[in-house]
Amino acid sequence: MDVTVEVNGLRKRFGATRALDDMTFTVRPGVVTGFVGPNGAGKSTTMRIVVGLDRPDAGSALVGGVAYRTLKRPLTHVGALLDAAALQPGRTARNHLLWLAHSQGIGARRVDEVIGLVGLEPAARRRAGGYSLGMRQRLGIAAALLGDPPVLLFDEPFNGLDPEGIGWIRGLLRSLAAGGRAVLVSSHLMGELQDVAGHLIVAGRGRVVADRDVAGLIAAASDGRVTLRTTAREDAMEALARAGATVTVTGSDTLTVSGLPGAATVAALTAAGVPFAEVGAHRATLEEAYMELTRESVEFR
Amino acid sequence: MIPLLRSEWTKFRTVRGWIAGSIVAILLTAGVGLLGAAGTVRSCEGPQGNVCPEIPIGPGGQAVSDRFSFYHRALPGDGAITVKVTGVSGVITYPPPGHDQIVPGVVPWAKVGVMVKRDLTQGSAYTAVMVTGDHGTRVQDDFVNDLAAGRDPWLRLTRTGDVLTGATSPDGTSWRTVSSTRLAGPAVIGLFATSPCDVTLGQGSLGGVVGACRLTNVTGKFEHIGVEGAAGPWTHDDVGAEPGAPSLSVGSARDWGSTIQLTGSGDIAPAGIDGGAVIERTLSGATIGLIAVIVVGVLFVTAEYRRGLIGATLAASPGRTGVLPAKAVVVAAVTFAGGLVAAAVAVPIGLRLMRDRNNAIAPVTTLTEVRVIVGTAALLAVTAVLALALGALFRRSAAAVITTIMLVLLPQLLATASVIPAPAAEWLLRLTPAAGFAIQQSIPAYPQVEDYSIPALGYYPLPPWGGFAVTCLYAAAALAAAVVTLRRRDA
Numbered sequence: 001m002d003v004t005v006e007v008n009g010l011r012k013r014f015g016a017t018r019a020l021d022d023m024t025f026t027v028r029p030g031v032v033t034g035f036v037g038p039n040g041a042g043k044s045t046t047m048r049i050v051v052g053l054d055r056p057d058a059g060s061a062l063v064g065g066v067a068y069r070t071l072k073r074p075l076t077h078v079g080a081l082l083d084a085a086a087l088q089p090g091r092t093a094r095n096h097l098l099w100l101a102h103s104q105g106i107g108a109r110r111v112d113e114v115i116g117l118v119g120l121e122p123a124a125r126r127r128a129g130g131y132s133l134g135m136r137q138r139l140g141i142a143a144a145l146l147g148d149p150p151v152l153l154f155d156e157p158f159n160g161l162d163p164e165g166i167g168w169i170r171g172l173l174r175s176l177a178a179g180g181r182a183v184l185v186s187s188h189l190m191g192e193l194q195d196v197a198g199h200l201i202v203a204g205r206g207r208v209v210a211d212r213d214v215a216g217l218i219a220a221a222s223d224g225r226v227t228l229r230t231t232a233r234e235d236a237m238e239a240l241a242r243a244g245a246t247v248t249v250t251g252s253d254t255l256t257v258s259g260l261p262g263a264a265t266v267a268a269l270t271a272a273g274v275p276f277a278e279v280g281a282h283r284a285t286l287e288e289a290y291m292e293l294t295r296e297s298v299e300f301r
Numbered sequence: 302m303i304p305l306l307r308s309e310w311t312k313f314r315t316v317r318g319w320i321a322g323s324i325v326a327i328l329l330t331a332g333v334g335l336l337g338a339a340g341t342v343r344s345c346e347g348p349q350g351n352v353c354p355e356i357p358i359g360p361g362g363q364a365v366s367d368r369f370s371f372y373h374r375a376l377p378g379d380g381a382i383t384v385k386v387t388g389v390s391g392v393i394t395y396p397p398p399g400h401d402q403i404v405p406g407v408v409p410w411a412k413v414g415v416m417v418k419r420d421l422t423q424g425s426a427y428t429a430v431m432v433t434g435d436h437g438t439r440v441q442d443d444f445v446n447d448l449a450a451g452r453d454p455w456l457r458l459t460r461t462g463d464v465l466t467g468a469t470s471p472d473g474t475s476w477r478t479v480s481s482t483r484l485a486g487p488a489v490i491g492l493f494a495t496s497p498c499d500v501t502l503g504q505g506s507l508g509g510v511v512g513a514c515r516l517t518n519v520t521g522k523f524e525h526i527g528v529e530g531a532a533g534p535w536t537h538d539d540v541g542a543e544p545g546a547p548s549l550s551v552g553s554a555r556d557w558g559s560t561i562q563l564t565g566s567g568d569i570a571p572a573g574i575d576g577g578a579v580i581e582r583t584l585s586g587a588t589i590g591l592i593a594v595i596v597v598g599v600l601f602v603t604a605e606y607r608r609g610l611i612g613a614t615l616a617a618s619p620g621r622t623g624v625l626p627a628k629a630v631v632v633a634a635v636t637f638a639g640g641l642v643a644a645a646v647a648v649p650i651g652l653r654l655m656r657d658r659n660n661a662i663a664p665v666t667t668l669t670e671v672r673v674i675v676g677t678a679a680l681l682a683v684t685a686v687l688a689l690a691l692g693a694l695f696r697r698s699a700a701a702v703i704t705t706i707m708l709v710l711l712p713q714l715l716a717t718a719s720v721i722p723a724p725a726a727e728w729l730l731r732l733t734p735a736a737g738f739a740i741q742q743s744i745p746a747y748p749q750v751e752d753y754s755i756p757a758l759g760y761y762p763l764p765p766w767g768g769f770a771v772t773c774l775y776a777a778a779a780l781a782a783a784v785v786t787l788r789r790r791d792a
Contacts, residue, residue: 052619053612053792069619080616086609088316095315103308103617143613 002029003077003150003182005050009059012045012206019045020056021206027184029150032177034197034214035186036290042206043186044082047153051080063151073104079144080153084136084160089129093120093139096128097146104147114142119168133160141172152176154185158192170196190290202290214286221284226257226265230276239272240265256282305618305627313631316604319597323639326593326681330643333586338651341578342658356577356661357424357541359444363744364576364663366497367423367444368541370552370565371416373491380530381459382415382490385473386432387560388522389413392549393499394515403549406517409435410570410751411496413521413563415458417465417488423541428482429493429569430456430467434519436749440467440480444571447749450479460484460530473525490531494521494552494565500751502723512753518549518566526561541567570750574758577661580673581741581759583651584644587677588710594640594681595705598632598688603698615792625693625784629686636685640678648674665743676740676769683769683776684709687734690779693787708775709734719757726755727762734775736761739768 005027012020020042027033035043048054050061052068060067063078071077087096097111115124118138123131128139137157144152154173158166173196177183187193193200200217202210230236230253237247237255245260245268257265262279269276313319345353359365393406414431428442430450438450442465455470463485468476496519502512539552550566602625605611618624648670652662665673687709692701712735716726730736739761746754754760761768 048612048792051616053615055791071619074619075617082612082616083609086612088312088604088608088610090316090318091312092315095311099308099311099315100613100617102311103304103614105304 002180003064004028005151005153005182005184006062006065007046007050007059008061010046010049010056010061011058012042012049012054012056019206020049020059023059023203023207025201025208025211027151027182028199029182030177030180031198032173032183032185032193032196033199033201034193035184035201035203036190036193037188037203037209039188041203043203044155046203047080047082047155047184047186050153051078051082053082073147075100075104075106075147075149077147077149078151078153079147079149080155081137081140081144081157082153082155084133084140087128087131087136087139090127092125093128093131093135093142094124096139097142100143101146106146110146110148114145117145118142134162134165137161137165137169141169150180151182152184154183156186156188158187158189166192190287191285194286197286200286200290214289217289218284218286221289222282224258224261225282225284226260226262227278227280227282228255228257228265228269228276229253229278230255230269230274232274232276235272235274236269236276239268239274242272243268253277302623302627305623306630308617309624309627309631313601313635319601322593322597322600323635326590326597326636327639327643329593330584330586330590330640330677330681331647333589334583334647335586335651335654337585338583338647338654339658341582341655341660343578343660345659351659353659353661354543356572356575356663358664359424359571360426361443361445362664362666363445364572364661365424365444366541366568366570366572366575367425368567369412369493369495369569370554370563370567371418371421371489371491371493371538371540372535372554372556372561372563373416373418373489373538374528374531374535375533376417376460376488376490376530377532378530379461380490380528381457382417382492382529382531383455383457383473383525383527384415384492384523385525386413386454386456386521387524389432389434389519391434391496391517391519393517394549396499396515397501407434407519408496408499408517408751409433410568410749411494411517411519412439412569413492413494413519413523415456415491416493417458417460417484417490419484419486419488421489421538421540426484427569428458428465428467428480428484430458430469430479431493432456432521434496438469439749441569441749442480442482444569445747446482447747448480451477453477455525458490460488460490490528491535492521492523492526492554492561492563493569494519494563495567495569496565497568497570497751500753502753502755512758516547516549516566518564520562520564523561523563524559526559539565568750571744571747572663573744573747573750574753576744577663578655579663579759580648580652580665580670580743582655583647584673584677584741586643586647587640587681587741588713590640590643591681591684591710592706594636594685595688595709596702598636598685599692599698599701599705601628601632602689602692603696603701606696607698612792621788622784625690625780625787629689629780632685632689633682637678637682640681641675644674644677663744669743672765673741673743676765680737680740680769680772683737683772684734687772687776687779690776690783693783694779709737709772711735713738716756717759719755723755723757726757730756730768731762731771734772736763736768737772739763740765
């Protein structure tokens with residue numbers, strides 16, 4: 001294991017559209033790397049370049065230090081789910097995996113194994129044309145896992161999945177990373193990566209806007225803020241403002257306080273005789289952290 | 302390459318539509334051919350009922366024409382005959398442009414000369430040295446072999462042991478040996494004259510080709526006749542004469558001792574289109590089956606583009622070079638196997654159906670029959686590869702199917718349905734991938750036969766494997782171009 005993906009200075013134009021403009025980042029093993037950004041940020045193009053489907057105009061994408069195109073049995077190095085809809089509708093899921101397996105010299109036993117891994121056994125011998133989007137995602141993931149590769153790329157794997165499916169994928173992604181694999185997961189919705197991504201690459205307009213580790217990011221976004229629950233919202237806001245804090249209303253009985261430590265907040269409220277139920281350190285969601293990060297670049301909201 | 306082949310084969314066999322398409326190709330190829338064969342009925346009503354005349358078979362097994370005027374003696378062992386041909390004249394009935402007169406004239410392949418022949422049976426072995434109407438002096442033997450030998454009027458044929466030596470001379474003193482052939486045992490030796498009909502081809506008023514074959518005869522004048530080793534008296538036979546034939550075609554001999562004059566009509570040559578139905582008639586379904594083959598070949602690659610599956614294929618084989626060749630091998634192997642089944646069923650059963658309907662079949666060697674069957678399967682396979690390559694280049698099913706049909710089927714149909722003039726048809730069958738249909742031609746066109754050797758009648762301008770090579774070249778070029786573009790293009 002311990003294979004990294006290095007994306008270095010990728011540039012790519014499609015006609016007049018600039019899809020990638022100096023895209024640079026590294027995907028490390030042992031952690032799920034979230035690849036986020038709005039549609040059109042260049043996430044899919046970057047992934048297609050990594051697996052050799054598109055050629056960059058400039059820059060390089062290396063898997064374990066070598067170009068994907070030079071790999072002998074590439075699916076044993078990199079597994080990718082790029083387009084779950086790319087199936088021959090008349091072919092069964094098992095046969096779809098079988099031809100992929102044969103192209104890598106992998107046997108039918110592994111095919112049945114990955115079918116089990118993604119929970120497609122009951123439908124494996126049905127034509128893929130009748131599959132729901134969720135089943136296609138599972139089939140696409142099975143295809144990516146076929147060669148048991150140390151690097152996995154998933155482009156929008158949560159699309160079309162029900163909450164149960166989303167939970168399942170999160171678990172799968174975590175366990176893949178825990179096994180030492182480098183896992184890159186793209187999404188245009190931050191919330192999907194909550195509690196999964198250990199590292200975040202934010203892309204916009206074909207380049208990396210932010211490349212941070214998630215724990216630090218959330219800590220930074222939560223930094224010094226206090227969550228307060230109180231029934232006397234107006235009084236509390238007045239008292240805290242007098243003490244020099246900035247107060248944001250986040251719910252009918254919750255406030256977020258910044259600029260005033262927790263102890264000072266409690267003291268201020270007590271002094272003003274404002275009742276409160278709970279005071280605690282605020283923990284930002286990934287969504288909030290993302291907003292924080294991208295506040296300045298309005299262009300890609 | 303092996304994993305790729307296996308992968309592509311798995312792809313092919315797991316899509317029901319492609320397997321079905323391949324079966325349809327087999328059924329169309331065999332079925333249409335058999336229907337055609339079942340519908341080919343020949344009737345020869347005559348005084349003896351529906352009895353068709355036997356077509357003579359030459360020593361090489363081919364159907365032959367063997368009709369000539371023969372003035373001969375027996376040749377028990379060694380011997381020789383020497384003559385000087387001092388005159389060749391003849392009659393042509395109703396030639397162009399008016400087609401309204403009987404005129405003096407000699408057709409290019411009228412023949413007068415000396416001959417040693419096994420016996421008087423039509424189709425028996427022979428060697429002859431002759432003067433022709435317009436092709437100079439020649440030596441021919443056993444119907445198919447033909448050698449040009451200048452323009453000398455002196456002819457000699459010598460048998461020593463079982464070797465027959467043909468020689469010519471400008472003056473009767475200095476002889477040039479032209480040929481050496483073998484004919485053992487008792488034989489006949491003598492003078493002969495024969496003249497094939499005068500052939501013209503015209504465009505029919507409703508399209509199509511109208512061929513006309515007008516009766517001719519030739520009269521040869523022989524002097525300085527020397528015969529050695531012959532036995533018995535001089536006898537005249539009109540070999541192959543049919544009762545009730547026009548008087549102009551009846552052979553005759555006049556012997557003044559030092560001069561002999563011989564008149565005859567007919568031909569000693571491969572039979573051409575008169576030699577019976579050709580075996581490839583049972584394979585007419587190949588052109589229809591080809592459409593199914595083309596559709597399957599194109600879809601095998603365009604379906605991947607349509608579904609976006611090409612991305613998965615190329616991610617699995619990022620080197621890309623082997624992908625299309627592997628696909629080509631799979632589709633070619635499937636098509637070849639199917640074509641072989643179809644042709645191996647259609648030819649024997651079709652021939653039986655045709656024989657049952659009174660048709661004479663132009664005999665061919667087993668090797669030729671195998672070549673026609675295997676070649677038809679190979680032609681289908683190569684066309685499938687061409688279709689696949691065009692599919693990969695266009696990435697669109699409809700455009701690729703239409704282009705392949707325009708390249709392969711359209712020229713073939715235009716050329717053989719005789720909707721265009723014969724020279725244009727021949728160029729089409731030289732330059733387009735339709736040239737490969739030549740692989741089906743079982744009876745070659747012989748230059749020494751003035752025949753209707755035009756595509757409309759099943760004669761291709763290129764030899765069987767030569768024509769097939771043209772189709773292969775197209776397929777190889779298209780495949781190479783497709784491989785290069787696949788490597789260059791983003792998936």
